[in-house]
Amino acid sequence: MSAHQGIETPNNQRKRGYIAFGMAGALLLAGCVAQRPAPEPVEEPVQCKAAAPGDALIGNWLSVRKQTGVAGELHTHIVLNQDGTMRYGEQLRRSKTPPQGLAETGCWHREGQSMVMRTLESNGSPVDTQDPIYVNRYEITRESAQALGMKGPDGANLTFKRMPSDYRLPW
Numbered sequence: 001m002s003a004h005q006g007i008e009t010p011n012n013q014r015k016r017g018y019i020a021f022g023m024a025g026a027l028l029l030a031g032c033v034a035q036r037p038a039p040e041p042v043e044e045p046v047q048c049k050a051a052a053p054g055d056a057l058i059g060n061w062l063s064v065r066k067q068t069g070v071a072g073e074l075h076t077h078i079v080l081n082q083d084g085t086m087r088y089g090e091q092l093r094r095s096k097t098p099p100q101g102l103a104e105t106g107c108w109h110r111e112g113q114s115m116v117m118r119t120l121e122s123n124g125s126p127v128d129t130q131d132p133i134y135v136n137r138y139e140i141t142r143e144s145a146q147a148l149g150m151k152g153p154d155g156a157n158l159t160f161k162r163m164p165s166d167y168r169l170p171w
Contacts, residue, residue, distance in 0.1 A: 007056040010037060010157050013161070015134040015155075019028065031074075045105060046106075046118060046120055046129055047107075048083060048084030048085050048106075048107035048108075048109075049084045049107070049109055050082060050083050050084050051080070051081075051082050051083075051084055051108075051109070052110075052111065053082070055082070055110065056143050056144075056145070057108075057110060057115055057140075057143070057148070058080050058081065058082050059079075059080060059162050059163075059165075060077075060078075060079050060162065060164065060165055060167050061077070061078045061079075061080070061148055061161070061162060061163065062075065062076070062077050062078075062160060062161055062163045062167065063075070063076040063077075063078075063158045063159060063160045063161075064076075065158070065159070067156070070092065071093075071094055072092050072093050072094035072095075073093050073094075074090060074091070074092055074093075075090065075091045075093060075099075075169060076088075076089070076090045076105035076158065076160075077089040077090070077163075077167070077168070077169045078117075078160065080108050080115075084107050084108060084109060085105070085106070085107060085108075086106055086107060086108040086117055087103070087104070087105050088103070088104040088106075088119070089101060089102065089103045089104075089115060089169045090101075090102045091169055099170075101169070102122070102123065103122075103123055104119040104121065104122045105119070105120060105121045106118045106119040106120040106121065106134070107120065111137075112138050114137050114138060114139055114140060115137075115138045115140055115150065116136070116137050116138075117133065117135070117136045117138070118134060118135050119134040119135075119136075120132070120134075136152075137153060138150040138151065138152055138153070138155045138158070139151040141157070142159075145160055145162070146161060146162045147159065147160065147162070148161075148162075
């Protein structure tokens with residue numbers, strides 16, 4: 001047995017330090033790689049489909065009604081564009097108070113005697129397009145050049161009149 005076998009030299013200490021540091025780094029990297037979360041599925045953006053040319057639903061529509069149990073008038077404004085995009089606004093108007101409202105944008109399309117609206121943004125914020133609450137189906141009960149009757153998703157009968165193309169709900 002040599003006299004130097006049991007003695008730690010600075011050179012040996014440095015080598016062991018480098019080895020320990022390297023092993024710790026390798027373990028750290030292995031831990032990071034192993035803990036990476038799986039990539040979330042990429043949601044395909046919803047593409048609006050153009051309406052048939054001359055579809056009678058294309059236009060600017062307004063409904064004003066009173067609803068049982070609600071104080072004031074509900075003003076519903078729907079803009080259905082030929083390119084399949086839509087804007088939906090609803091305001092509750094009461095005397096002596098500012099209107100409260102909802103503003104949505106998205107897509108619309110016709111399915112037989114129904115009109116389907118899919119909201120993509122609500123009050124300026126993107127929505128979860130997988131959530132069924134943002135898809136509304138209206139049964140068309142009356143359709144003419146100046147009037148549109150629909151039964152809403154809640155069963156309410158809605159009567160709309162055609163408005164000029166520049167009409168907007170006053171805020």
